[in-house]
Amino acid sequence: MHVLILGGTTEGRLLAGLLDGTVRVTSSLAGRVAAPRLPAGEVRIGGFGGPEGLAAWVRRHDVDAVIDATHPFAERISFNAARAAATAHVPLLVLRRPGWVPVAGDRWHEVGSLEEAAAALDGLGDRVFLTSGRLGLAAFADRPEWFLVRSVDAPDAPMPARSELLLDRGPFTLDGERGLLARHRIDVLVTKDSGGAATAPKLTAAREAAVPVVVVRRPPVPQGVPVASTPEEAAAWARALAG
Known part of the structure; x- marks a missing residue:
């Protein structure tokens, strides 16, 4: 099984480490950080050319599932991933760490x-x-x-x-x-x-x-896409798909 992780976050890097050795993992990084911390497994750097380019990459590299572990404010790539996954007919999961919540004393x-x-x-x-x-x-x-x-x-x-x-x-x-x-x-x-x-x-x-x-406030996750809040939840989702 080949899992594509749209990464660049701590959660994406942890997820790649959890899955590496169990399934084939490719992490895609946007390339906006000069010296990123590289995850385990295969790594590609750079954009895909919109949802059509991402869908074509998924098909060409026999990707079985996509996990969007990008930054909570990377709104464009998240919606591109949703469109690409639907076009390529592969399952998609969003991995998003929970947002902050104000407590007593916050202004x-x-x-x-x-x-x-x-x-x-x-x-x-x-x-x-x-x-x-x-x-x-x-x-x-x-x-x-x-x-x-x-x-x-x-x-x-x-x-x-x-x-x-x-x-x-x-x-x-x-x-x-x-x-x-x-x-x-x-x-x-x-x-x-x-x-x-x-x-x-x-x-x-x-x-x-x-x-x-x-x-x-963070932008919403694309409608209808399931969400995991931890790398462990996302890894379990991918392993279930792999059987």
């Missing part, structure tokens, strides 16, 4: 896009910790606030006019996030609801410091 402002996040900053603070990744920073380019922009790789222009770039990769510690907020005098945090533990300490640090958090 969350939930929005639907980065553009809404930029608009939501009015009156919240003057020094922003922006952790939404390297894409989409143009939404904040005309904002008057000062931004600390954290990203794995250097983002493309335009950047916020008043900003400092911090290149770093999680997992992050609570003590580290506390120190970062204090050192840069952060008074508002902007993040996407990526979920998971690797970058969650910033939420705890913000809660402790009474810093408001602008949270961009």
Whole structure:
């Protein structure tokens, strides 16, 4: 059995490790990160050319099942995967880590896009910790606030006019996030609801410091596609298909 994992996430890498040696595994990475952590099994890097290209690749390489383990905000590839799986007549599973949930003491402002996040900053603070990744920073380019922009790789222009770039990769510690907020005098945090533990300490640090958090809600999973919340669940799904 040949399983194609659309990866690039910690969950996708863990899933490849769970399946490797049991079934043939190919992980596909988008290639947007300069030095990705490679999973077990076969790896390909780069796009497919839309849903038609993905469906053609699935057929050409005798793929029996596809698991979409991309980032929760990789909306386009998720919908391309749904269309491609239907075209190629192979089963599809989405692997998504659960989203974050506010707890007592959180001061969350939930929005639907980065553009809404930029608009939501009015009156919240003057020094922003922006952790939404390297894409989409143009939404904040005309904002008057000062931004600390954290990203794995250097983002493309335009950047916020008043900003400092911090290149770093999680997992992050609570003590580290506390120190970062204090050192840069952060008074508002902007993040996407990526979920998971690797970058969650910033939420705890913000809660402790009474810093408001602008949270961009994640897009929906394509309708009708089953969802697993852990690599173990996804591995069990694939093994059941393999018999």
